[in-house]
Amino acid sequence: MQKGSEGKAITIYDIAKEAGVSPATVSRVLTRSAKVRPEKREKVEALIAKYNFKPNVLAKGLADTRTKTIGVLAADVRNPYYASLFVACEQAAREAGYTVVLYNSLGKTENEVELLGKLQQQKVDAIIQLGGRVDDLSSSIEYVELINDVMSTIPVIVTGKLDGTRCHVVRIDSMKAMELLMDHLMGLGHRKIALVGGRQDVLATFEKSQMYKQILRENKIPYDPSLVMDDGGSYDFETGYRQMNELLEKHTDMTAVIAVNDFTAMGVMKSLNEHSIRIPQDISVVSYDNTYMAEMVMPKLTSIDYNYEEYGRKLIDTSIAMIEGRKKDALRMVTPSLVVRESSGPAPVR
Amino acid sequence: MQKGSEGKAITIYDIAKEAGVSPATVSRVLTRSAKVRPEKREKVEALIAKYNFKPNVLAKGLADTRTKTIGVLAADVRNPYYASLFVACEQAAREAGYTVVLYNSLGKTENEVELLGKLQQQKVDAIIQLGGRVDDLSSSIEYVELINDVMSTIPVIVTGKLDGTRCHVVRIDSMKAMELLMDHLMGLGHRKIALVGGRQDVLATFEKSQMYKQILRENKIPYDPSLVMDDGGSYDFETGYRQMNELLEKHTDMTAVIAVNDFTAMGVMKSLNEHSIRIPQDISVVSYDNTYMAEMVMPKLTSIDYNYEEYGRKLIDTSIAMIEGRKKDALRMVTPSLVVRESSGPAPVR
DNA sequence: TTTACTTATGAAATCGGTTTCGAATAGTCA
């Protein structure tokens, strides 16, 4: 911040003394909370600039019980999906004069509990939970109680759904996402479309599956359960690879695969490759998340983009609205968009 | 933290009153800084448990000028390399009773300056800078001055090198990394080995290039500048793709490529693929970073692993040592290791 | 039982800001 004479940080009192005013006046200059005679203000501002003085955030937080900090509890930033979302939040927060702090739960509920406590201790003004327990449809009673306890002090914003709490929710319109993919594929003539990866107790996955069925119904295409591997799996490369292998043993007539995210899609592509099945000539592959990997694979992946910037901004906007006690709709949706690349093409004629 | 009666957080004073002791005693129980008669301690501990009381971190930090927080300034967590390193730091810090906060500079010096200031304001006990300006060999005077200014208050640990500062350095032994790759490739019979990606003003890249030349010399292999694309490029997919295309126009006799990281390697692989060159039968491809992508590509990538856990631990250990004023060697190296997968094989006989 | 010494504890200062409240100063109008 500033060296002071010999390493000790400068305080508001030092500035006050040198400017010949009271600390209160310096504080007023700093926060613009009240008018200060121009000559004094300028003197104080000059000193602030001279020493590059930055007020101690801890003292500030203690005094006004607003820390201008938003805590983000993510499942795992090593997943590029969360990393992108976090960076988007960081940017939006900075523009709004807020700071974000990140913790990773690594998917363990015990960590979520611990880190939630830590965020409370730090007196963050709001907490955004990205993924993790809040994504589960069947949230445990204890977790709901914990969140409710936290909520009595700090607003909590989640990307999933937490029945039994008054959390605000900002999330992707998964139904729309599935609709975009299905429209795209069906427009290309695909009728036998497989679903790979994920678990039904995760809200987004559940919704996608529902929409899948609905669209089939609307188009009078029979629902073939053997094409659908959307439960009991995970969201990783291995799942895509394994489930695609299984599908290929059962089916020879599918023409498209919707993977639950880019990781899974890469597993699917590996499996197809090993079976010498061409993408997209024989089978089209599409997925969700549109991480940078979508650009790097061969062929490049058609994927649903979650508009991370907008998503992050909505998360932060909602957080700040709640901090400031402004009314907001309890649920805000982010509209996904489709990025068509090389991995999807016309259904082959058989 | 705790509900209190109606939303207000419990303080040490509330506990003290209810336990019939002074706040000082409660503090002593909390910090174990002094002995407290068992009966009183138990009473206090019972209340702490009853209300699930957690002391206010801000007040604590203000009072003892130790926040038990380490700031991490990373270039971009969306890069899995930094994400892995950050998570490793987070884990190591947690075990040591510290908390880490993350900021992303997104490669912009202005952001680095701003965020460095923010970290100072927050009174973090130490700052770890991952990548960014500190990686540059030619660090600007102003940046060195800034770091020195910060260092007068807070220890700074960097993963690069900052001449003119007394920063502690913890970094990868890049020479060793290059040696591992070269030994591996040369053991497989490769003699014409290309280098792709990176810039020479980045320390790690510079060192790798040096070692590359040295090993060629030791093995009496002539240095062919046209095989070396290790300057003026970036660290991304595009660079790998573009530079590999260029190389293929010039050379038909190279048998191996060392890419500067996994991203770049994927670009290289795409280029090779489009030229119908088989990996590793015709050309072997190896790289650095060993991110999860190395497992997902076809063929799986031989890559240098940076032992993120150890790396993170050393960063945190060094930070804490400096915070506590313990002497430590100013430079600590992390030893990389080689993970052999499918993308490297015997040199083809021509 | 008294004296000497150790240990436990509370009162109060401190960290560095913000904010309330009342006093002092400046500005307005007659």
Next chain:
DNA sequence: TGACTATTCGAAACCGATTTCATAAGTAAA
């Protein structure tokens, strides 16, 4: 110029912990 109101400003309390210092209590030795 005097009376009255509007601004500006400083003193002091406060946020919630830690820590020093002096006192009270407990223990051991004489």
